[in-house]
Amino acid sequence: MSKIKLSFSFLLSLLLVGMFSAVAFAAGSNPVVTPPGDPVDVKAGLVTDDKGKDNNYNTVDKSNANKTGSGVGGQTENFSNVIKSDDMVKNPDGTHGTQRTHGSYMxxxxxxxSCHxxxxGASKNLLFKDGEYATCTACHxxxxxxxxxxxxxxxxGTFGGTHDGNMSVHLANGTVETKAAPGGNQNGTGNWEAEFTCASCHAPHGSYSDRLLHPDPNGMGNILVKDGGKRLENVPVVTDISAKVAAADVTYKDATGADVTINYVLYRSTIGTTVPAAYSAKGLITGDTVLQLMKWNGTAYVNDTDPWLHGYDFDAAHVKHYWTAFKDNTGKExxxxxxxxxGEILGNGFAGVPASKATLVATVNSIVSGNVARGYVVKLDVSAPDANNVTTTTASSLWASKLANGSANPGYLANRGVAMSTFCSACHxxxxxxxxxxxxxxxxxxxHTTTSDSYTCVRCHYAHGTDVTVMRDARGxxxxxxxxxxxxxxPTVTDPTAREAVVKDYLLDKNPSSALKRYTNMAVCWGCHTSSHSEGTRNTDTYQYNPTPGVDTDRNGIEFDY
Structure with a gap:
């Protein structure tokens, strides 16, 4: 089990003990008593040094001329010392700036x-730390x-916490496999045998989503829709979308055994004098050819904007097959x-070919069907980045269209919450x-419902983890x-120390687990169900509700504007 050796802070040593105590709940396995890492490195409960765990640069052991790792892992507070992208020419006028560490590379x-x-390298993929978890947390x-x-x-939420605070976290240090996910499939399609790490949920080299959420979690972007993924197979190419194309119907059994029909087409067209913004943003102009994935919404075809994945696999004869590929009338890709x-131009849900690429245009005009692997996209309500490129997130925008005072939630957009639940369900x-x-x-x-914006995974759960310092009661x-x-x-407990103790006891989860709950105990239920249609749980005189304006004006308990 000692795959990853972490020893760069006492916090992380505490974290690992807590994470391993939680894995029994998450994976249905026996608890692991010994956390990863070498016990001889731990003296009196403190981690002494991490030099043996990575290839850090210092004045004695000059293992890397590019100084990768200098200034991380708690060794300095000097942000600018980290080798990433400072003082690089980035603008047409020759001015300098700071490039991005994760994606949008110049x-x-x-x-x-920054990482390699x-x-x-100290581990596979030439990472300067020993493992993905150690590499990511060295900076984060x-x-x-x-x-x-x-x-x-x-x-x-948080990867931190303590045992007495009922710490519960995602076990993202590579010591369990993805199939440990509760609600997952241990033997089915998907990348279930992969180690679960930070990179299982986040894409360090860039993403279509906020927070670098992975476009292909658990490999489900290339798994057929009927098996729970997002891949479409043998989608017909059409040049007329004025009516529904019956040949594009795909029927499969849903989880209840009922028949579900979806209808996708690949619409091939030549851009006219009015160039849609999505196309012009990619540099396409009038006269260029576009292949757009479209879905029937019941009355008309609408653009499907999920980005296309362009990975590939090899068959037994070592022939490369792209996940997203298009065939002519002989079945050849x-x-x-x-x-x-x-040389084509990829956008969200489409591929465009400039008219100047005459041979390629002729090839696109010959195709009759295609397979499309699609990425996951999750957008959050985020503020503008500060000086350190850090933004804040209004989590309630993923499920609340209105704030507690009844006004519109400015960050809410329909289907953002469903997209988040869909992302989580790639493993769960x-x-x-x-x-x-x-x-x-x-x-x-x-x-429980998770397929509407009102009821999403993150309304009740954190992504990283939780303990009493971040959990909430039914009033939020x-x-x-x-x-x-x-x-x-x-009100009678005024001593600060005593007050901290009583509040901690109030928020302590009496049934600790690895559920990553946003609310303590069954406040995760009571926060929403205080006005349940069930007669037995309607509000009574004993319901803990303060009618004072500004204190709690939401009779459903949870204050959304945080």
Missing amino acids: NNTNSCA QTHT DGTLGFYNVFTGSNSA VFDTDQLKK TDYLAGSGKETGTFDHAYR LTYDQIKADTTNYF
């Missing part, structure tokens, strides 16, 4: 050196001004999404469901807020 980038060493532990994954946030090879496959009937991709049971109040509210919570 042609003169030096950002690769060309010849002396709060020492460099980046997002601190060990400090609670409204959007993701004649057009694919290898941009460097073919059976948990994307509606209530009131037996549902599930691989096994059937009655489940946190540890710090309750401590400060001496009028409504424990």
Whole structure:
């Protein structure tokens, strides 16, 4: 089990103990007592040094001329020392700036050196730390001004915490496989044997989503829709979308055994004098040819904007087959999404070919069907980046169209919450469901609704983890807020130390698990169901509700505007 050796802070050693205590719940396996790492490195509960765990650069052991790793892992607070992309020419006028570490790389980038060493990496993929988890947390532990994954946030929760605070976290250090996911499929399609790490959910080299959420979690972007993924197969190419194309119907059995029909076409057209914004943003102009994926919405075809994945596999004869590829009338793959090879322009849900590429245009005009692997996209309500490129997230925009005071939530957009639940269900496959009937991709049971913006995975759960310092009660109040509210919570307990203890006890989960709950105990239910249609749980005189305006004006409990 000692695959990853972490020893760069006492916090991480505590984290690993807690994470391993949680894996028994998450994976249904026996608890692992010994965390990864070498016990001889731990003295009196403190980690002494991490030099043996990576290929860091210092004045004694000059293992890397590019100084990868200098200034990370808690060794300095100097943000600018980290080798990433500072002082690089980035603008047409020759001015300098800072390039991005994760994605959007420029042609003169030096950002690769932030994480990789060309010849002396400490682990596979030439990472300068021993493993993906150690590499990511070397910067994302709060020492460099980046997002601190060990400090609670409204959007993701925390990887930190303590045993006595009921710590519960995603076990993302590579010691379990993806198939450990509750609600997942241990033997079915998908990349279930892969180690679960930070990169299982986040794409370090760039993403279509906010927070670098992975476009292909668990490999489900290239799994057929009927098996719970997003891949479409043998989609017909058409030049007329004035009416529904019956030949494009794909029928499969849903989780309840009922027939579900979806209808996708690949619309081939030549851009007219009015160039749609999505096409012009990619440099396409009048006269260029476009292949657009479209879905029948019941009355008309509308653009499907899921980005196309352009990975590939090899068959037994070592012939390369792209996940997204298009065939002529003989069944031969004649057009694919290898941009460097073919020169087409990819956008969200379409491929465009400039009119100047006459041979390629002729090839596109010959295709009759295609397979399309599609990526996952999740957009959050985020603020503008600050000086350290850090933004804040309003998590409630994923499920609340209105704030607690009744006004519109400015960050809410329809279907953002569903997109988040769909992302989570790439691993927690059976948990994307509606209530009131037996549902599930691989096994059937009655489940809570997660397929609407009102009820999403992140309304009840954090992504990283939780403990009493970030959990909430049914009114949506946190540890710090309750401590400060001496009028409504424990008014007779005024001593700061005693007050911290009583508030902690109030928020302590009495049934600790690895559920990553956003609300403590069954407040995760009571926060929404205080006005349930069930007669037995309607509000009574004993319901803990304060009618004072500004304190709690939402009779359904949860305050959304946080």
